[in-house]
Amino acid sequence: MKWLCVLLATTGCNLYWSDDPGDGSGYVAPLVDAPPPTNQLVRPCMRALAGGDFAVSGFEEIAITYVCDCCGITEGLRAPDRVLTGVNPRGDYQDRFRAIIAEKIDDDYLDTAIHVGEHVGGTWIFSGNGGNRITIERGFDDMWIGDLDGDGKRDYLMAGDNAIRMASAYSQPYQFPLVTTAADETDLLTGKPFRYVAHAQLGGSSAPDVFYVTTGGELGVAVQSTSSSGPTFTVVDTKTDPGGSVLPLVTADFDGDGIDDVAGAAGHVFVRSSKTGQIAFLDQGARALAAGDVDNDGRKDLIFISANGAVTGRVNVGANGALTSQPLLPHGGDGLAVADLDGDHHADIVLVDHLVPPGYSPPVDSTITMYAGASL
Numbered sequence: 001m002k003w004l005c006v007l008l009a010t011t012g013c014n015l016y017w018s019d020d021p022g023d024g025s026g027y028v029a030p031l032v033d034a035p036p037p038t039n040q041l042v043r044p045c046m047r048a049l050a051g052g053d054f055a056v057s058g059f060e061e062i063a064i065t066y067v068c069d070c071c072g073i074t075e076g077l078r079a080p081d082r083v084l085t086g087v088n089p090r091g092d093y094q095d096r097f098r099a100i101i102a103e104k105i106d107d108d109y110l111d112t113a114i115h116v117g118e119h120v121g122g123t124w125i126f127s128g129n130g131g132n133r134i135t136i137e138r139g140f141d142d143m144w145i146g147d148l149d150g151d152g153k154r155d156y157l158m159a160g161d162n163a164i165r166m167a168s169a170y171s172q173p174y175q176f177p178l179v180t181t182a183a184d185e186t187d188l189l190t191g192k193p194f195r196y197v198a199h200a201q202l203g204g205s206s207a208p209d210v211f212y213v214t215t216g217g218e219l220g221v222a223v224q225s226t227s228s229s230g231p232t233f234t235v236v237d238t239k240t241d242p243g244g245s246v247l248p249l250v251t252a253d254f255d256g257d258g259i260d261d262v263a264g265a266a267g268h269v270f271v272r273s274s275k276t277g278q279i280a281f282l283d284q285g286a287r288a289l290a291a292g293d294v295d296n297d298g299r300k301d302l303i304f305i306s307a308n309g310a311v312t313g314r315v316n317v318g319a320n321g322a323l324t325s326q327p328l329l330p331h332g333g334d335g336l337a338v339a340d341l342d343g344d345h346h347a348d349i350v351l352v353d354h355l356v357p358p359g360y361s362p363p364v365d366s367t368i369t370m371y372a373g374a375s376l
C-alpha cells in the first residue's frame with residue numbers, strides 16, 4: 001500500500017497540478033514485482049466510481065477517485081482483455097474528491113467525468129483527455145451540465161443548499177464557465193433539502209424537465225415552461241419514501257419507448273417510466289445503482305447492489321411500469337459501476353468492497369473487482 005501511494009505521488013500525481021513538488025523527493029522504488037494480471041485492483045480509501053465512454057480508446061472505462069496520504073487521486077480503469085488496469089492517474093494536492101458524476105454533454109459523443117471536490121471550488125471536469133477546474137462559489141450535492149434554457153449555451157444545474165439552481169456565466173456557446181458566483185445563479189426550485197437532480201423530457205416538450213430527490217426521500221417531477229424572464233419549473237408530481245438512504249439518480253430508457261426514464265432509491269428502488277408517466281417502487285432497497293446493457297439487447301438495464309450489500313441484481317420494468325428484480329451476482333459491496341470494458345457489447349459490472357466517505361478513519365484498502373458481462 002505504501003509503495004502504491006509513493007509511486008503515484010511521484011508519477012501520476014504531478015501531471016496536472018501546478019503546486020505539486022514534482023521533483024521526485026521521497027521516491028522509494030517498489031520492492032515487490034508487479035502483481036499478476038487479474039480482474040481485481042486495490043486502491044487506498046476509494047471515494048467514488050462511475051462508468052462511461054470517457055476517452056477515444058474504443059472501450060468504455062470506469063472513472064475512480066481515491067485518497068493517498070497527500071492528495072485526492074483521479075484515475076481511469078480499463079480492461080480491454082478483461083485485465084483491470086489503472087491509467088492516467090492525476091493528483092490534486094489542494095482537495096480530495098467526494099463524488100464523480102458521469103454526464104453525456106450535448107455537443108460531444110463522449111461522456112464527461114465531473115470530479116466534485118470536498119470543498120467549494122474544488123471541482124474538475126475531465127472531457128476527453130483534457131481537464132478544467134471550475135469554481136462554483138457555492139456548495140452543491142449534485143449537478144448536471146447542459147443547455148437547460150435552450151439558448152445554445154451550457155448551464156450548470158445544481159441541487160443542494162436547499163434549492164435547485166441554474167448557473168450561467170459565459171458568452172461562448174458550449175464553453176465551460178470556469179467561475180460562477182451568486183450573481184450568475186437563478187433559483188429554479190427552493191425551500192426543500194434537494195439532494196440529487198436529473199433531467200429528462202417528462203412533459204412532452206423538447207425542453208429538459210427535472211426530477212429531484214430530497215434528503216428526506218421526496219421524489220419530485222418538475223416540468224419546464226418558458227417565460228420572458230427565463231425558464232420556470234412547476235412541480236407536477238411528488239411521492240415520498242422516507243425509509244432509507246437516498247442514492248444519486250440514474251437516467252436511461254429502461255422501459256423501451258425511446259425516452260429516458262429516471263431511476264433512483266429512497267428507501268426503495270423506484271423508476272419513473274416515461275411510458276406510464278408513473279413512479280413505481282420495487283419491494284427492495286439498494287446500496288448502489290447504475291445503468292448498462294448487460295444482456296446486449298440494445299437497452300440499458302438498471303443494476304443494483306442490495307440494501308444489505310450482499311448481492312447484485314437487475315431491475316426489470318414491466319409493460320405496466322411495475323418493477324421486479326432478478327439476481328445477477330452472488331456478490332455485492334459498497335460501490336457499483338457498469339461499463340463495457342472489454343468491448344463485447346455486454347456491459348460489465350465493477351464492484352468495490354469499501355467506499356470511504358470524507359472524514360472516515362482509519363484508512364482502509366478498497367478492492368475493485370470486474371465481472372465480465374457475457375458471463376452474467
Ligand SMILES: [Ca+2]
Nearest residue numbers: 147149151153
Ligand atoms: Ca443555456
Ligand SMILES: [Ca+2]
Nearest residue numbers: 253257259274
Ligand atoms: Ca422510457
Ligand SMILES: [Ca+2]
Nearest residue numbers: 293295297299
Ligand atoms: Ca439490456
Ligand SMILES: [Ca+2]
Nearest residue numbers: 340342344346
Ligand atoms: Ca463487456
